[in-house]
Amino acid sequence: MNYDFQKIEAKWQKYWAENETFKASNDSDKPKFYALSMFPYPSGAGLHVGHPLGYIATDIYSRYKRHKGFNVLHPMGYDSFGLPAEQYAIQTGQHPAITTEKNINRYREQLDQLGFSFDWSREVRTSNPQYYKWTQWIFIQLFNAWYNKKSDKAENISSLISIFEKEGNVNVEATCDDDTPSFSAADWNAFSEKEKQEILLKYRLTYLADTEVNWCPALGTVLANDEIVNGVSERGGHPVIRKKMTQWSMRITAYAQRLLDGLDKIDWPQPLKDSQTNWIGRSVGASVTFNVLDAERNRSDEDVISTSLNHLDQIEVFTTRPDTIFGVSFMTLAPEHELVAKITTPEQKAEVEAYVEATAKRSERDRMADVKTISGVFTGAYAEHPFTKEPIPIWIGDYVLASYGTGAVMAVPCGDQRDYDFAKHYNIAIPNIFEGVDISQEAFADKETTVIANSDFLNGLSYKDAMKKIIVELEKIGHGEGKVNYRLRDAVFSRQRYWGEPFPVYYVDGMPQMIDLEHLPLQLPEVEKYLPTETGEPPLGNATEWAWDTDKNEVVSNDLIDHKTVFPLELNTMPGWAGSSQYFNRYMDPRNDDAIFSPEAINYWQDVDLYIGGSEHATGHLLYSRFWQKFMFDMGYVPKDEFAQKLINQGMITGTSAFVYRVAQRPDVFVSKDVFDKHEDLETFKRIQAFTGVSVANLSFDAIRVDVDFVNSSDELDVIKFRNWQPEFKHAKFIEEDGLVKVFREIEKMSKSKYNVVNPDAICEEYGADSLRLYEMFLGPLEQSKPWNTAGITGVHSFLKKLWKLYTNGSLSGVEAEPTAENLKTLHKTIKKVEEDIENFSFNTSVSTFMICVNELTSQKCTSKAVLEPLAILVSPYAPHIAEELWERLGNIGSVAEAPFPKFEEKFLVESSKEYPISFNGKMRFKLELPLDMSKDDIEAAVLAHEKTKEQLQGRDPKKVIVVPGKIVNIVG
Numbered sequence: 001m002n003y004d005f006q007k008i009e010a011k012w013q014k015y016w017a018e019n020e021t022f023k024a025s026n027d028s029d030k031p032k033f034y035a036l037s038m039f040p041y042p043s044g045a046g047l048h049v050g051h052p053l054g055y056i057a058t059d060i061y062s063r064y065k066r067h068k069g070f071n072v073l074h075p076m077g078y079d080s081f082g083l084p085a086e087q088y089a090i091q092t093g094q095h096p097a098i099t100t101e102k103n104i105n106r107y108r109e110q111l112d113q114l115g116f117s118f119d120w121s122r123e124v125r126t127s128n129p130q131y132y133k134w135t136q137w138i139f140i141q142l143f144n145a146w147y148n149k150k151s152d153k154a155e156n157i158s159s160l161i162s163i164f165e166k167e168g169n170v171n172v173e174a175t176c177d178d179d180t181p182s183f184s185a186a187d188w189n190a191f192s193e194k195e196k197q198e199i200l201l202k203y204r205l206t207y208l209a210d211t212e213v214n215w216c217p218a219l220g221t222v223l224a225n226d227e228i229v230n231g232v233s234e235r236g237g238h239p240v241i242r243k244k245m246t247q248w249s250m251r252i253t254a255y256a257q258r259l260l261d262g263l264d265k266i267d268w269p270q271p272l273k274d275s276q277t278n279w280i281g282r283s284v285g286a287s288v289t290f291n292v293l294d295a296e297r298n299r300s301d302e303d304v305i306s307t308s309l310n311h312l313d314q315i316e317v318f319t320t321r322p323d324t325i326f327g328v329s330f331m332t333l334a335p336e337h338e339l340v341a342k343i344t345t346p347e348q349k350a351e352v353e354a355y356v357e358a359t360a361k362r363s364e365r366d367r368m369a370d371v372k373t374i375s376g377v378f379t380g381a382y383a384e385h386p387f388t389k390e391p392i393p394i395w396i397g398d399y400v401l402a403s404y405g406t407g408a409v410m411a412v413p414c415g416d417q418r419d420y421d422f423a424k425h426y427n428i429a430i431p432n433i434f435e436g437v438d439i440s441q442e443a444f445a446d447k448e449t450t451v452i453a454n455s456d457f458l459n460g461l462s463y464k465d466a467m468k469k470i471i472v473e474l475e476k477i478g479h480g481e482g483k484v485n486y487r488l489r490d491a492v493f494s495r496q497r498y499w500g501e502p503f504p505v506y507y508v509d510g511m512p513q514m515i516d517l518e519h520l521p522l523q524l525p526e527v528e529k530y531l532p533t534e535t536g537e538p539p540l541g542n543a544t545e546w547a548w549d550t551d552k553n554e555v556v557s558n559d560l561i562d563h564k565t566v567f568p569l570e571l572n573t574m575p576g577w578a579g580s581s582q583y584f585n586r587y588m589d590p591r592n593d594d595a596i597f598s599p600e601a602i603n604y605w606q607d608v609d610l611y612i613g614g615s616e617h618a619t620g621h622l623l624y625s626r627f628w629q630k631f632m633f634d635m636g637y638v639p640k641d642e643f644a645q646k647l648i649n650q651g652m653i654t655g656t657s658a659f660v661y662r663v664a665q666r667p668d669v670f671v672s673k674d675v676f677d678k679h680e681d682l683e684t685f686k687r688i689q690a691f692t693g694v695s696v697a698n699l700s701f702d703a704i705r706v707d708v709d710f711v712n713s714s715d716e717l718d719v720i721k722f723r724n725w726q727p728e729f730k731h732a733k734f735i736e737e738d739g740l741v742k743v744f745r746e747i748e749k750m751s752k753s754k755y756n757v758v759n760p761d762a763i764c765e766e767y768g769a770d771s772l773r774l775y776e777m778f779l780g781p782l783e784q785s786k787p788w789n790t791a792g793i794t795g796v797h798s799f800l801k802k803l804w805k806l807y808t809n810g811s812l813s814g815v816e817a818e819p820t821a822e823n824l825k826t827l828h829k830t831i832k833k834v835e836e837d838i839e840n841f842s843f844n845t846s847v848s849t850f851m852i853c854v855n856e857l858t859s860q861k862c863t864s865k866a867v868l869e870p871l872a873i874l875v876s877p878y879a880p881h882i883a884e885e886l887w888e889r890l891g892n893i894g895s896v897a898e899a900p901f902p903k904f905e906e907k908f909l910v911e912s913s914k915e916y917p918i919s920f921n922g923k924m925r926f927k928l929e930l931p932l933d934m935s936k937d938d939i940e941a942a943v944l945a946h947e948k949t950k951e952q953l954q955g956r957d958p959k960k961v962i963v964v965p966g967k968i969v970n971i972v973g
Contacts, residue, residue: 042256281487345380
């Protein structure tokens with residue numbers, strides 16, 4: 001009876017779909033378990049074999065928990081908004097919805113054939129209006145909320161308005177804009193409606209503000225930091241510049257400390273926690289303000305110093321070392337700092353503007369990473385030292401970032417290497433406040449022992465004492481205070497794209513107004529072009545019907561805008577992370593049209609028990625999701641303020657790329673690896689020279705990528721396929737070795753652009769989905785990266801055939817026997833090991849355990865149903881199709897997925913006998929099985945009575961018999 005995996009897998013995939021085997025209930029007496037994989041973006045390329053790794057791991061654990069009696073929620077959906085579909089629409093004119101639907105259908109087909117236990121009744125798509133209705137709803141909740149520092153949580157904006165009406169904002173402790181003015185209750189009540197709305201925008205958790213953003217002209221949109229690689233867009237490799245734009249932002253900074261504290265409550269990988277900790281960047285120090293000086297610009301520096309100066313503006317800096325304030329030699333502002341244009345002198349204007357323009361072309365990440373380049377420009381302006389009253393030159397430099405701290409630093413060259421290098425480069429005087437003190441890197445970092453010198457009232461104080469003293473003195477003179485600062489900036493939430501969630505926002509007198517929930521979703525309009533308008537507006541500016549009628553509560557023609565009852569709608573769309581920031585909660589009740597989820601659903605499922613996905617989302621999706629979850633918790637919508645208890649970052653399955661050597665001077669000539677390896681040998685070189693006409697002085701080689709589909713397991717290139725691959729290779733010539741052209745291999749990230757992608761469809765066709773699932777787990781530990789080698793899958797496929805044979809030669813053949821002690825020992829050590837492995841996510845060692853088990857049971861000629869039935873259940877999470885078939889053929893009704901997990905019993909592993917090696921004069925001659933409870937005398941008697949002992953002794957009496965119970969017997973003759 002052959003193992004017909006194709007027929008078996010198709011049969012059980014159909015069964016699961018028709019019977020909704022994995023459909024979860026929101027009302028169950030069973031304990032809940034929520035297992036989740038990060039949902040994919042459905043690209044046109046479909047899945048490659050690297051993509052399912054995390055899905056398989058989640059599926060194994062989900063199936064295991066179902067066997068353990070849990071009501072398992074294991075959903076899947078699609079992160080279906082995004083730039084790739086929009087770029088394709090721009091190129092082809094095809095609506096993104098059409099290509100997205102096509103790509104989703106392709107993904108679904110591939111996911112189904114891998115046998116995942118997804119509850120497809122809960123599928124979500126972020127581009128579906130019935131889904132993004134609730135993303136729009138959350139946006140409105142954030143708009144209608146503020147962060148109360150006293151209660152340390154978000155509250156409804158109505159409570160803030162109530163405070164303003166009664167007492168103004170003097171006693172309000174809130175996360176708000178830095179330029180928020182103070183006002184009394186009388187002031188508030190006298191404000192116009194527009195003035196009130198402008199004030200409230202400074203407090204709302206989502207708000208409009210002029211923000212420095214990463215602008216990509218080629219894509220016509222703002223990009224997040226994680227969408228930029230080496231200064232260019234991750235998608236397409238286009239230049240990115242810094243630009244100030246009016247954008248929607250999310251006040252994630254309100255949650256900075258709670259986001260840090262929450263990391264201690266969740267079981268997430270430490271490297272991921274470290275990434276978030278560093279990204280949030282908590283620092284303790286002081287805020288210090290320096291007055292900018294007004295001086296006559298035509299005087300010399302000496303004149304400026306001696307002139308009575310007036311204060312124009314203030315520069316605020318945050319420093320973790322305010323105790324070094326007497327060592328300040330100059331100040332450096334970020335080129336984007338709002339004061340740069342204002343304070344720059346006429347003489348310096350041209351140089352400053354040129355520098356600012358050049359800096360705008362570098363991303364913040366590039367500037368942060370560049371620790372070697374020293375560049376800056378003097379503004380011509382000076383600040384006043386708050387204590388000495390000495391003027392301090394103000395420079396701009398791209399090593400200071402507008403998004404970090406205040407966008408300004410007080411430079412202390414005698415205590416900071418970068419400040420020192422800058423000062424030396426531009427010949428700025430360096431006062432030494434550490435004269436006679438060890439200021440090595442280690443000593444300066446040792447805040448317990450650093451002693452301040454030459455610093456007025458700080459002279460001789462240790463770091464701790466100096467910190468306390470300086471903060472007190474700064475507060476006395478009104479130039480600073482102690483402060484905790486965070487590197488984290490508010491998240492820009494606008495994108496100048498078409499294919500994204502529309503904002504539920506219209507504008508009255510320039511102020512944003514929210515559309516009521518009952519009228520959501522606000523759906524994307526049709527547009528003729530997916531590019532920005534000729535006047536630079538986002539793609540939605542091309543829509544002819546994109547205005548909101550407040551009487552009819554519907555979208556109407558732009559021609560009807562009268563700013564009385566019909567108003568313009570927001571033209572930006574939400575970023576990609578909007579749809580993924582609450583999808584895990586929507587899965588709990590995805591068909592609910594009246595609420596994002598019912599109280600019953602959220603109170604039953606609570607949160608995600610196991611989340612598996614990539615570490616690349618550490619400071620994007622995973623941070624934003626935690627922010628939204630904490631907000632939803634504050635507002636009473638969810639019972640937990642962290643959405644996932646445990647998270648695992650699966651490693652990467654890398655591809656084995658193929659390269660063929662090409663003669664650089666003859667692009668039409670390619671060389672087999674065997675030839676290249678010997679090209680320095682005289683005979684081989686002569687052969688290459690004769691073929692190409694290239695002299696030894698000029699000969700060199702390029703490595704050209706080859707599609708791995710053109711290469712067999714012996715690394716031999718199919719030259720016909722290669723020639724037909726691309727026009728430039730049509731007339732390719734080859735220098736062969738023994739009639740073959742061989743390639744060389746390198747391990748790289750699996751990627752379509754590297755031509756090293758292995759399609760899971762082909763693997764399933766040749767070996768089956770169960771083989772693919774087992775092989776991906778067998779490659780190595782889940783968290784580690786490992787290379788794919790298609791040739792290796794034959795080993796696990798052979799195992800499945802051996803497993804099939806064990807059953808078809810045993811119970812399925814009609815022959816059944818009681819389990820032997822050996823059978824039960826093999827089974828229960830397998831139960832014990834597999835359960836431990838699954839609980840520890842050591843799936844690779846489970847596969848090895850299955851192989852050992854099947855080998856042992858085969859050797860034992862096991863035909864016992866009492867052993868083979870539980871074995872089918874053990875195998876089921878890993879290879880569900882074959883397990884279902886074997887389960888049914890053993891006479892069971894229903895899915896093996898519903899069977900309880902086998903219970904391990906220690907008694908079957910307890911040894912009752914020992915196989916003793918019997919030695920004669922120290923040389924082992926045979927083995928003898930004896931009970932473990934035999935006495936030493938009984939063991940000796942049993943051995944001496946054995947026929948093989950008599951053969952060895954040949955009638956002689958032994959001189960001595962050495963017995964070590966439970967270990968050895970040695971007869972000295």
